[in-house]
Structure formats: structure tokens, C-alpha cells
């Protein structure tokens with residue numbers, strides 16, 4: 001007997017309509033482009049290394065969706081076609097325990113899946129952490145309570161000191177590097193543990209004081225794949241003003257970077273001192289560099305106001 005033919009038809013039609021509506025809402029309400037869908041929520045990045053991780057992520061999600069589709073299919077199939085029959089006298093459906101081939105299969109298959117995922121994770125990790133023997137630019141990054149210093153051992157000012165940029169409570173330090181070139185960061189702290197984190201690199205690494213312990217790796221390399229400004233932060237709670245330890249990575253085209261370093265290795269005729277980062281960038285702005293790209297002050301973050309005395313309880 002079962003459900004009368006007409007009622008069943010209406011029910012199926014109703015379920016179909018709800019499913020179609022849900023699909024339509026999913027497609028239109030999320031506002032995702034095709035490229036965004038393939039990113040599967042992975043945020044935009046600024047480096048070649050982060051893009052390698054993104055590729056791995058995309059394939060990992062596709063693999064997970066494949067497994068998901070099989071599992072969902074099996075659940076649906078069991079629920080739809082192996083329901084308890086109305087007039088069945090059996091207490092339980094047919095049982096499958098102690099089926100050795102089946103049990104071997106459900107153990108071996110997940111192990112193989114984990115091995116494949118592990119293999120590609122390790123390959124991607126190796127590739128992201130790989131370092132070239134001869135990077136294009138080396139930056140010595142020094143973290144201290146509570147700011148950053150970036151010095152370039154390969155570039156010297158007229159007084160023989162390495163070109164360096166140091167932040168203060170009124171100035172966010174700018175870490176100027178060339179885009180599309182390999183940059184190496186050597187990390188060191190003068191006091192406690194800090195962490196060098198540029199969210200758009202999708203990478204962070206702790207900054208330890210000397211002497212190093214436990215084979216800490218204090219350097220890494222990136223190739224930034226576009227010009228722009230990217231905020232950097234300390235990601236290791238390092239004391240009272242930890243939250244103020246921000247910096248900005250400014251990636252310039254190699255030509256602009258060369259001009260920047262040309263300036264920074266000279267004395268500024270107006271001050272008689274070597275060009276500071278801000279002075280060099282301001283000069284480049286005068287020479288026609290984009291105002292945003294060559295802004296002498298950080299554009300992604302600003303110094304924190306430390307003065308609390310001027311405030312009142314009402315704000």
C-alpha cells in the first residue's frame with residue numbers, strides 16, 4: 001500500500017523546490033567568483049610561497065569533497081533504500097560484521113589517504129621552507145621590546161654603517177624589499193621571544209634571543225609576487241606594548257628598490273646625514289613614484305597612541 005501516489009508526487013515536488021531554492025541561495029547569496037570558489041576560503045596572499053600552500057589547500061579540499069561525496073552518497077543510499085520496511089518482521093537488517101575483506105578495506109583505504117595527504121604536505125612544506133644559496137636581498141630583522149629594526153648588511157651608508165630602519169613609538173618601521181626577487185630574513189631578538197608575522201605571507205616565525213637552542217632556524221626566504229604594502233605584526237606576547245610592535249613591508253619593483261637603496265646609501269644634501277627610509281621614499285614620490293606605494297609613512301597601520309593621561313573616564 002504505502003503513501004498514495006498523488007501525495008508522494010507532491011512531496012517529491014516540494015522537496016525538489018526546496019533543494020532548488022537552497023542551491024540558488026547558495027550560488028547567489030555568497031557572491032563568490034569562480035576563482036574565489038577554488039580558493040575554498042583561503043585568504044589572498046602576497047608571496048609565491050603562500051601560493052604553493054594555496055594550491056595544496058585547493059587539492060586537499062577537492063580530495064576531501066571527493067571523500068565527502070562518497071560518504072554522503074552512502075548515507076543517502078542507506079537512508080533512502082534500506083529503511084525498515086513497513087511490514088517487515090525482521091528486528092535488524094542484514095549484518096556484516098567479521099567480513100575480513102571489508103574490514104581490511106576500511107582500514108587500508110584511510111591509511112592510504114593519510115599517506116597521500118602527508119606526502120603532499122611534506123613536499124609543500126619543503127618547497128615553502130627551501131632557501132636559495134644566493135638570495136637577492138638579505139635583511140637582518142631585530143625584534144626588541146617593543147619595536148623592530150631592519151638592516152641590510154649588503155648596503156652601506158657613506159659612514160660605513162649598514163642601511164637600517166628602526167621604528168619608534170611615533171613611527172612605524174618600513175621594511176622595503178623588492179617584489180619578484182628572493183628576500184632572506186635573518187631573525188634575532190635582543191631580549192625576549194618575539195615573532196615575525198606578515199599575515200599576507202601566510203607565514204610567521206619566532207624571533208629568539210641568542211644563544212640559540214634546539215637547532216632553531218632563524219632565517220627564511222620569500223618572493224613577494226606584487227608591489228604593495230603589507231602589515232606586519234609581532235605574534236608572540238612579549239610584554240606590555242606587544243600589541244604596538246607593528247611594521248609594514250613595502251614591496252617595490254626591482255627598479256624602484258634599486259633607486260631606494262641608491263638614496264639610502266647616500267647622504268641627504270638637506271640634512272648632511274644618510275637618507276632615512278621616509279626621506280628616500282618622499283624623494284621617490286617627488287620623482288613620480290605613486291603616492292601610496294612610496295608613502296613615507298606606513299599605510300597599513302599607524303602608531304598606537306600611548307598617551308593615556310589626556311583621556312577621561314568618559315572617553
Ligand SMILES: [Cu+2]
Pocket residue numbers: 143144146193194195234235236237238242245
Ligand atoms: Cu614582540
